[in-house]
Structures are given as structure tokens and as C-alpha cells.
Amino acid sequence: MELKALNLYAAVLSVLLCSSVNFIQSPTDVLGPVTLLEPTPSSARDFGSVVSDAPFAVMRPESPYEIALLLGALSSAAPSPRATVAARGAGHSLHGQAQAGGGIVVETRALLGNVQVVVTREHGDSGGAITVPAYADVGAGALWVEVLEECLKTGLAPPSWTDYLYLTVGGTLSNGGISGQTFKHGPQISNVRWVRAFYDSFEIFTGDQELLVSMPEQVDYVEGFMVLNEQSLESSSIAFPAQINFSPDFGSNGRKKVYYCIEFAVHDFQQNDSSADHVVEQVSGKLSYLKPHMYSAEVSYFDFLNRVKMEEDSLMRRGLWDVPHPWLNMFVPKHGITQFKDLLMDTVSADDFEGPILVYPLLTDKWDGNTSAVVPATADGVMYIFGVLRSTDPTRCGRACVELILEQHRRVADEARRVGGGGMGAKQYLARQPSPAHWRNHFGSGWGRFAARKVRFDPRHVLGPGQVIFPRTDNAASM
Ligand SMILES: Cc1cc2nc3c(=O)[nH]c(=O)nc-3n(C[C@H](O)[C@H](O)[C@H](O)COP(=O)(O)OP(=O)(O)OC[C@H]3O[C@@H](n4cnc5c(N)ncnc54)[C@H](O)[C@@H]3O)c2cc1C
Known part of the structure; x- marks a missing residue:
């Protein structure tokens, strides 16, 4: 039932976004659970303040389901800049990586329920209960500072951080995430x-x-x-x-x-x-x-x-x-x-x-x-x-x-x-390379594996247009 509804909305959205006749008239249109909003100045801006590519629309999802709906629609849509999606976390990119010129920016900070730290208890050698960190379940829009605040309530924390904590976990992990603890791994506290x-x-x-x-x-x-x-x-x-x-x-x-x-x-x-x-x-x-x-x-x-x-x-x-x-x-x-x-x-x-x-x-x-x-x-x-x-x-x-x-x-x-x-x-690190050829050179021998993953998980090049690695083209999968 859920799946049917999803497919139906996906089909409607796909037609509205991509058909030359029934082109979506306004980003403020509401399509079932998917609401596309007018872009704001911040959706074409980032910390670098060097690149500014205005999107066609912005989405502030309240649940991952809405994002799934959008991506489902766009992955079957005809290639067009409107059919690209950039996740935007805290927008601290330097070269427009979280932008989608003419496409759709999904603002992940809108997602609710961002951090849940799950701790399990086990028995230590001496028979007493010891606390063992299991994992932190972190939403797409969680900031590192939110992770820290939540973790400290349990007396635990991840071993490695960024210097600045007002970046999202998703945005940082899409690059790496480094700081002075990166040379080692180990617990920290107090x-x-x-x-x-x-x-x-x-x-x-x-x-x-x-x-x-x-x-x-x-x-x-x-x-x-x-x-x-x-x-x-x-x-x-x-x-x-x-x-x-x-x-x-x-x-x-x-x-x-x-x-x-x-x-x-x-x-x-x-x-x-x-x-x-x-x-x-x-x-x-x-x-x-x-x-x-x-x-x-x-x-x-x-x-x-x-x-x-x-x-x-x-x-x-x-x-x-x-x-x-x-x-x-x-x-x-x-x-x-x-x-x-x-x-x-x-x-x-x-x-x-x-x-x-x-x-x-x-x-x-x-x-x-x-x-x-x-x-x-x-x-x-x-x-x-x-x-x-x-x-x-x-x-x-x-x-x-x-x-x-x-x-x-x-x-x-x-x-x-x-x-x-x-x-x-x-x-x-954190670069936007000027062309796909530069990206190939950047990845070196790792390029084949990276490109193969793109073909597998995003064959129509809907995601991450702001990185300018895989242009959205008709024959996307053959790049
Ligand atoms: C003041 C400042 C301090 C910094 N300090 C450090 C540091 O100490 N160490 C370090 O390593 N880096 C640091 N950075 C760089 C920072 O980690 C990257 O720029 C990071 O991408 C910014 O995170 P963000 O949430 O603002 O991401 P955004 O700019 O919102 O997005 C960055 C990229 O990630 C993608 N993205 C965002 N969310 C998701 C998601 N949920 N799933 C998949 N893709 C996603 C976007 O589409 C985009 O391509 C710093 C940057 C600034 C401006």
C-alpha cells in the first residue's frame, strides 16, 4: 500500500518536473507529501561564498520517506538540471558542493529526531556492569555539536572530530573529517x-x-x-x-x-x-x-x-x-x-x-x-x-x-x-575540481571503483551536482 502510494507520487512528480508540456509551474506546488518550496538566497550560497548556483526549488523534508519519494521520482525522470538533487547540511562547503544549479536542494537540517545514542551494558571481568558504547544513530542533518551533547549524557564520545562542530555529520563524512585526533583512535572524556x-x-x-x-x-x-x-x-x-x-x-x-x-x-x-x-x-x-x-x-x-x-x-x-x-x-x-x-x-x-x-x-x-x-x-x-x-x-x-x-x-x-x-x-581536500578529467586524476587508481559505485547507486546522476564529478547527461551510465 505504502509502496503503491510512493510509486504514484513518484510518477506524478516525474511528469510535472520533466515533461515539456506539463512543466511544474511553481516550486511551491504540493505533490502529496512532497512540498517543493521557492529557493531562498541561502540555497545558492555557502561558506566559501565563491560559487552561487540558484536551484529551481528547495525541499525541507520532515522524514526520510519524503526524500525517498523525491529520489524515486527523479531517478526515472528525463535528464535535466531540474532532475538533480543536492543534500545541504550546514552549508559550509567552499565551492558550491551542496548546491544544485537549476535542480532541487534538500535541506537536511529540517529532518527531526537527529541523534540517538544507543548504549549497552555488559559484565566486566570482576562481575560488575560496565558500559560499552554500541552506536550513535545519527540523522542526515545532525550537527557534530548535537552528537557531542547527546553522547556526553552517557559519558561517552566518538574518538575523532572536526575542529568546528557546527558542520553536519553527513556533510563532513562526504569528504572525510579531520582534526588533531585523526592521527590516533581512542576514547576521550572529562x-x-x-x-x-x-x-x-x-x-x-x-x-x-x-x-x-x-x-x-x-x-x-x-x-x-x-x-x-x-x-x-x-x-x-x-x-x-x-x-x-x-x-x-x-x-x-x-x-x-x-x-x-x-x-x-x-x-x-x-x-x-x-x-x-x-x-x-x-x-x-x-x-x-x-x-x-x-x-x-x-x-x-x-x-x-x-x-x-x-x-x-x-x-x-x-x-x-x-x-x-x-x-x-x-x-x-x-x-x-x-x-x-x-x-x-x-x-x-x-x-x-x-x-x-x-x-x-x-x-x-x-x-x-x-x-x-x-x-x-x-x-x-x-x-x-x-x-x-x-x-x-x-x-x-x-x-x-x-x-x-x-x-x-x-x-x-x-x-x-x-x-x-x-x-x-x-x-x-574539500576541492571542487574544474572538470571530470581532473576528478579522474584526483582519484587515480581508485577512479574505476568510485565510478562503478556511481553507476550502481546513482546511474542517472541525480545526486550531488554541486561536486561536478558526474554531469547529468543522457548517456550518464557510460561516462
Ligand atoms: C568554519 C569551518 C571549519 C571546518 N573545520 C573542519 C575540520 O576541522 N575538519 C574537516 O574535516 N573539515 C572542516 N571543514 C570542512 C567541512 O567538513 C566540509 O566543508 C563539510 O562538507 C561541511 O559540512 P556541512 O554540513 O556544512 O556540509 P554541506 O556544505 O551542507 O554539504 C557538503 C557536501 O556533503 C553533501 N551532503 C550533505 N549532507 C549529506 C548527507 N546527509 N548525505 C550525503 N551527502 C551529504 C552535500 O551535498 C555536499 O556535497 C570546516 C569548514 C568550515 C566552514
């Missing part, structure tokens, strides 16, 4: 001891980072960033609760000086015979930072994970949140990091750069090769994320300036991607 140490040598900075990720029994989180100017020192300190007395000389024209900061954290509960303080002391004794510039603070687990929210609030106050964000994120094999840093610094003006440049190591064996996330081939299993997270102030950097930055990023990415002959063999 308090965190959060440490920052400054450097003036890139080689010593990265050497110490690699030392830290080689100590997963003691260290729970490792990141780091470049400090290009006073402003980047100030804005990176917003969420960090300890007073930082580091006022370095950034040099002058022609002799600019760049500094680096390692950020690591130790979780209180994990240490059996020694306190977190002792662990921090032990670990920091092995590091070669600029003495005495190491600072630490103890914060709650929630505040630590939610730290980027304070940066968001500060950027909002300064009018620098809803602005274009020409970001560049690259996974660079260890052998190429100095070359990449130099290449990047040739394109970045240290004086007025606004935003963080994250740099930290990740271990490629922690990545599941069965997913569509692509990481570079590395001889030693170590790659670095370089996240150039720039905000542009429209009063100082207009459209042409943003285009120029994007063009510089394209050149940097092209050079970093080069394999052989001294090339770095890097891979881009």
Missing part, C-alpha cells in the same frame, strides 16, 4: 590539558609534531599553525584561555619572519599512574620550542571540542564570517612539506593575511581505503594537512581579488599535485 608551544624553525616545528604523533599513549590531539603576523597571533589566541606572552619580531619588507605554533592536548582520565600535568611535563621536556614560550590551560572536554565557536563569534563581530573564503586544503606527503611551505609563502602576503594556516601531520594508515576520501601515496606513511583558511574582507578584497587568490591556489595545487621529477604528489 577534562583536557591544552598546550601551545612556539617555534621559529619549520623543520624543528614539524620534527616535534612528528615526535608527538609517535606518542599516542600520552598525547590525544596534535595540530599546529603558522603565525604570519600580529593579527594571526591574536585571532588564534581567542579560544585559548591562558595568557600568551609571545610578541615576536615579524621583520620588515624583504626580511619577513614567520613563526609556528604546535598545539597538543592530553586527556585527563586516560592516565592511570600519572596525572595529566605529569604527562604534559614529560612530553614537553622532549620538545625543542622557543623557550620559555609554552603555555597550557585546563578546560572541559566540551569547551575544548567547541573551541572554534569562539573564533566564529569573533569573526562575526568583526564582519568577517559571511564573506568569501577562498580556502585551500592540501594533503602533502612528508617528503614535500618544506617545498610546499615555500611554494605557499611565495603566494601569500604575510602582512595582511587574514585567517589561520593549519599545518599538522596525519598517518595514512589510519585512513580507510574503502571510502572515497583520497590521500597521497607516501613512502613513510606520514602526510601533512596544510589548511589555508583565509577570510577576505570585501572592503579591501573585492571579486577580482578573490578570483586572483583562487587562481593562485589553482597554481599551487597544480604544482603540488605533480608526481615524479621532484613533484610532491599531493592531493587536494
Whole structure:
């Protein structure tokens, strides 16, 4: 009965959307349980503020059933931009990936009942009941912060996070999802001891980072960033609760000086015979930072994970949140990091750069090769994320300036991607590649499997038009 109704609605919707005679007149038409709404400005906008493709209609589903209905209809519809669908979570994409020019944007945040944490109890060796995490059942539109809030009620939490928690789980998993915990897996909870140490040598900075990720029994989180100017020192300190007395000389024209900061954290509960303080002391004794510039603070687990929210609030106050964000994120094999840093610094003006440049190591064996996330081939299993997270102030950097930055990023990415002959063999993260050929190159030997999955699960290329991997064409399945 349900199935019959679904097929009927699907047929009606399909005709209305795709027939040249009975073309749907208005996105506000209601088709049984499927309501299509007029697009809003936000449905053609994302955090990147670089791409803007207005959809034909928006859907705010209250249940997965409505989405199934829509997809059922569109998968049998004639190819047309209107017959494409993009899921939109928190809309924090950088290059229109959650947009559907002329198609339909499904706003997953409208779905209700987003997070359910299911915990089971088992008997431990000593006979007492112990709590074992079973799973968190998370809806398509759940934010990571909602998952965290729900998990903490049970005293449990997932081992790996993103830095910023106001992204959806669906939106992040469609890319990967990385942070300072990514180099290891393990439980986290209670308090965190959060440490920052400054450097003036890139080689010593990265050497110490690699030392830290080689100590997963003691260290729970490792990141780091470049400090290009006073402003980047100030804005990176917003969420960090300890007073930082580091006022370095950034040099002058022609002799600019760049500094680096390692950020690591130790979780209180994990240490059996020694306190977190002792662990921090032990670990920091092995590091070669600029003495005495190491600072630490103890914060709650929630505040630590939610730290980027304070940066968001500060950027909002300064009018620098809803602005274009020409970001560049690259996974660079260890052998190429100095070359990449130099290449990047040739394109970045240290004086007025606004935003963080994250740099930290990740271990490629922690990545599941069965997913569509692509990481570079590395001889030693170590790659670095370089996240150039720039905000542009429209009063100082207009459209042409943003285009120029994007063009510089394209050149940097092209050079970093080069394999052989001294090339770095890097891979881009969160990119929208300019053409299907670039995507093939990006996936490399994984392309065949990825394309085969598309043929199997979405043969008519209805889903994800904003990624621009599989154009919606008549002979879609033969691409
Ligand atoms: C301030 C900020 C901080 C960030 N920090 C990090 C970080 O620390 N680590 C990290 O890895 N990334 C980070 N990112 C990048 C972020 O993970 C990606 O941009 C992610 O795609 C954004 O999630 P979203 O919910 O906003 O997704 P959207 O922009 O809404 O969607 C992204 C993509 O996922 C698809 N999608 C959305 N929901 C679903 C679903 N339910 N099922 C299938 N596909 C879906 C969309 O169609 C689109 O292609 C950050 C981005 C910003 C702006």
C-alpha cells in the first residue's frame, strides 16, 4: 500500500518536473507529501561564498520517506538540471558542493529526531556492569555539536572530530573529517590539558609534531599553525584561555619572519599512574620550542571540542564570517612539506593575511581505503594537512581579488599535485575540481571503483551536482 502510494507520487512528480508540456509551474506546488518550496538566497550560497548556483526549488523534508519519494521520482525522470538533487547540511562547503544549479536542494537540517545514542551494558571481568558504547544513530542533518551533547549524557564520545562542530555529520563524512585526533583512535572524556608551544624553525616545528604523533599513549590531539603576523597571533589566541606572552619580531619588507605554533592536548582520565600535568611535563621536556614560550590551560572536554565557536563569534563581530573564503586544503606527503611551505609563502602576503594556516601531520594508515576520501601515496606513511583558511574582507578584497587568490591556489595545487621529477604528489581536500578529467586524476587508481559505485547507486546522476564529478547527461551510465 505504502509502496503503491510512493510509486504514484513518484510518477506524478516525474511528469510535472520533466515533461515539456506539463512543466511544474511553481516550486511551491504540493505533490502529496512532497512540498517543493521557492529557493531562498541561502540555497545558492555557502561558506566559501565563491560559487552561487540558484536551484529551481528547495525541499525541507520532515522524514526520510519524503526524500525517498523525491529520489524515486527523479531517478526515472528525463535528464535535466531540474532532475538533480543536492543534500545541504550546514552549508559550509567552499565551492558550491551542496548546491544544485537549476535542480532541487534538500535541506537536511529540517529532518527531526537527529541523534540517538544507543548504549549497552555488559559484565566486566570482576562481575560488575560496565558500559560499552554500541552506536550513535545519527540523522542526515545532525550537527557534530548535537552528537557531542547527546553522547556526553552517557559519558561517552566518538574518538575523532572536526575542529568546528557546527558542520553536519553527513556533510563532513562526504569528504572525510579531520582534526588533531585523526592521527590516533581512542576514547576521550572529562577534562583536557591544552598546550601551545612556539617555534621559529619549520623543520624543528614539524620534527616535534612528528615526535608527538609517535606518542599516542600520552598525547590525544596534535595540530599546529603558522603565525604570519600580529593579527594571526591574536585571532588564534581567542579560544585559548591562558595568557600568551609571545610578541615576536615579524621583520620588515624583504626580511619577513614567520613563526609556528604546535598545539597538543592530553586527556585527563586516560592516565592511570600519572596525572595529566605529569604527562604534559614529560612530553614537553622532549620538545625543542622557543623557550620559555609554552603555555597550557585546563578546560572541559566540551569547551575544548567547541573551541572554534569562539573564533566564529569573533569573526562575526568583526564582519568577517559571511564573506568569501577562498580556502585551500592540501594533503602533502612528508617528503614535500618544506617545498610546499615555500611554494605557499611565495603566494601569500604575510602582512595582511587574514585567517589561520593549519599545518599538522596525519598517518595514512589510519585512513580507510574503502571510502572515497583520497590521500597521497607516501613512502613513510606520514602526510601533512596544510589548511589555508583565509577570510577576505570585501572592503579591501573585492571579486577580482578573490578570483586572483583562487587562481593562485589553482597554481599551487597544480604544482603540488605533480608526481615524479621532484613533484610532491599531493592531493587536494574539500576541492571542487574544474572538470571530470581532473576528478579522474584526483582519484587515480581508485577512479574505476568510485565510478562503478556511481553507476550502481546513482546511474542517472541525480545526486550531488554541486561536486561536478558526474554531469547529468543522457548517456550518464557510460561516462
Ligand atoms: C568554519 C569551518 C571549519 C571546518 N573545520 C573542519 C575540520 O576541522 N575538519 C574537516 O574535516 N573539515 C572542516 N571543514 C570542512 C567541512 O567538513 C566540509 O566543508 C563539510 O562538507 C561541511 O559540512 P556541512 O554540513 O556544512 O556540509 P554541506 O556544505 O551542507 O554539504 C557538503 C557536501 O556533503 C553533501 N551532503 C550533505 N549532507 C549529506 C548527507 N546527509 N548525505 C550525503 N551527502 C551529504 C552535500 O551535498 C555536499 O556535497 C570546516 C569548514 C568550515 C566552514
